[in-house]
Amino acid sequence: AQSVTQLDSQVPVFEEAPVELRCNYSSSVSVYLFWYVQYPNQGLQLLLKYLSGSTLVKGINGFEAEFNKSQTSFHLRKPSVHISDTAEYFCAVRNSGGYQKVTFGTGTKLQVIP
């Protein structure tokens, strides 16, 4: 079975400060990893994904994430946040083969403080 842990339910950060949203996963097989963003009263939108290759993945809106296989982590980072980044962020994992179930984390609410 696979699982995703987002340790922080809420992360407040001042505008223009850097932020890191943590995601750890567990799986017995190789996985694909995703970060989605959900703005208030909206559906989820893909920020970035890791399939293979370079462990540093760049996404939309200046976000990036680094896949660390030894630590089974896929933390999301942005060097300087903007008010418009206030949203909920979901990490997701999917097995790369077999029954390709997607498992989502519980989400991290990023609140950018002006």
Place this chain on the structure above:
Amino acid sequence: EADIYQTPRYLVIGTGKKITLECSQTMGHDKMYWYQQDPGMELHLIHYSYGVNSTEKGDLSSESTVSRIRTEHFPLTLESARPSHTSQYLCASSDERGGAGTEAFFGQGTRLTVV
């Protein structure tokens, strides 16, 4: 650009009523999903479909039912709504021909309140 639509966006309905939440996508995706989202909880998959005439139950048991008569349409029905059904319902689709690395595209959600 993702084109997946859910209606209504918000619905307040009385206990015992029958409701249908609509979901349509114009991307020709074969796989479609319904998720239930509650505050502070992970998204729970309640139904999915591989294509026309294919429907499967997800990980979270749900009293709702779904149908997939057309590729683009994946409605969810509750025969008799109860307050425990109050939640946000998210519809999504993906093009599985791209493999497991393909992301899902989500609708804006329907927030259902049963009073």
